[in-house]
Amino acid sequence: MFPDTLPEASVSMPMTGQPTTVQRLAEPSQMLKTAVLNLVNYQDDADLALRAIPELTKLLHSDNPTIIQQASQVVHHLSKKEASRHAIMNSQPLIAALVRVMGGTADAETMRCVSGTLHNLSHHRQGLSVIYKSGGIQALVRLLGYAVCLCLPVCLFVCLLACIFCFLCACWFNGCVLV
Numbered sequence: 001m002f003p004d005t006l007p008e009a010s011v012s013m014p015m016t017g018q019p020t021t022v023q024r025l026a027e028p029s030q031m032l033k034t035a036v037l038n039l040v041n042y043q044d045d046a047d048l049a050l051r052a053i054p055e056l057t058k059l060l061h062s063d064n065p066t067i068i069q070q071a072s073q074v075v076h077h078l079s080k081k082e083a084s085r086h087a088i089m090n091s092q093p094l095i096a097a098l099v100r101v102m103g104g105t106a107d108a109e110t111m112r113c114v115s116g117t118l119h120n121l122s123h124h125r126q127g128l129s130v131i132y133k134s135g136g137i138q139a140l141v142r143l144l145g146y147a148v149c150l151c152l153p154v155c156l157f158v159c160l161l162a163c164i165f166c167f168l169c170a171c172w173f174n175g176c177v178l179v
Contacts, residue, residue, distance in 0.1 A: 049078050049087035053094050060097035068101055069110045076113035079120040088117070089127045095134040103139045111143075 052074070059071035075098065078084035088094060102114045118136060121127030131137070 046083035046087055049081075049084035052078070053087060053091045057091070057094045057097050060094070060101055065105070065107055065110070068105065069107055069113070072098070072101060072110045072113035072117070076117045076120075079117040085120060085124070085127070089121055089124060089130055092130060092134065095121070095130045095136070099131075099134045099136045099139045102136075102143060115140075115143075 056071050056075055059067055060075075062068055062071070075088065075094070079088055098114050098117060101110065102118075105111060105114075118131055118140075121131060
């Protein structure tokens with residue numbers, strides 16, 4: 001029934017040169033199996049992020065710089081996956097905590113992770129909106145003047161600020177209200 005489970009000898013071509021029915025169904029069967037696995041993994045990523053976000057938000061409010069750094073690393077890692085990124089975008093408290101950390105840390109690694117997370121979110125209209133609503137633009141502009149900014153790639157900031165500027169212009173021209 002599943003061609004990928006049959007030994008190679010049993011899936012050989014007949015002498016006529018025509019592929020067998022099993023061979024013709026092998027590729028679609030494998031594609032379906034891959035699609036189902038991708039869907040399950042996507043849902044697992046979303047579920048994991050939804051369970052982790054409240055705890056990560058609390059950890060980002062910690063007084064311990066090491067805890068904040070590790071939490072920002074986890075959030076950055078989660079923001080690299082599509083399903084997790086959408087869960088992060090739907091959490092205004094988490095974005096607000098990231099913006100607060102960005103404005104109050106002098107640790108280069110923490111700054112890299114937070115700015116990387118905001119960069120990943122900025123590729124989506126909803127992400128730009130939540131960054132704007134959380135005061136992210138002001139924090140990014142303030143950050144450009146700090147020495148810790150020198151350790152971060154300038155292109156990351158320019159790209160992020162350009163995305164936010166384009167988003168704001170589009171909202172202004174379309175009459176959107178950003179409240």
